[in-house]
Amino acid sequence: MASAESVTYGALKALAGGRVYPDVAPASPVKPYIVYQSVGGTDETTFDGADTLQNSRMQVSVWSISRSEAASIIKQVRAALTAEPVQGVPIGAPVSVYEDDTKLYGSQQDFSIWYQE
Numbered sequence: 532m533a534s535a536e537s538v539t540y541g542a543l544k545a546l547a548g549g550r551v552y553p554d555v556a557p558a559s560p561v562k563p564y565i566v567y568q569s570v571g572g573t574d575e576t577t578f579d580g581a582d583t584l585q586n587s588r589m590q591v592s593v594w595s596i597s598r599s600e601a602a603s604i605i606k607q608v609r610a611a612l613t614a615e616p617v618q619g620v621p622i623g624a625p626v627s628v629y630e631d632d633t634k635l636y637g638s639q640q641d642f643s644i645w646y647q648e
Contacts, residue, residue, distance in 0.1 A: 535572070543567065543608060546607050552567075563594060568589070570589070572587040588644075612644070621640060
């Protein structure tokens with residue numbers, strides 16, 4: 532039985548040196564790293580009940596010590612999540628962020644991911 536998280540992790544686990552985490556990174560992680568989190572999606576429940584085909588809006592954030600590295604890795608994320616077998620659909624373009632507290636550069640993008648439950 533698949534989940535949006537397992538599908539996402541399976542596609543991203545080789546990126547950022549394997550530093551790919553659900554929801555939040557551990558304390559003091561090695562950089563760069565990727566964090567992914569389900570932030571909604573499309574509910575396919577009908578009068579007949581829930582469908583086994585489910586959807587998740589997966590937000591992926593890349594964190595790095597440089598803007599260029601964050602931008603490069605989010606491109607790799609996009610390639611991994613839009614390719615077979617995931618075939619995710621980007622929801623908007625990547626958003627660049629800077630975290631003043633940690634002095635890290637980030638790049639975030641959302642993807643619509645369908646999976647069989």
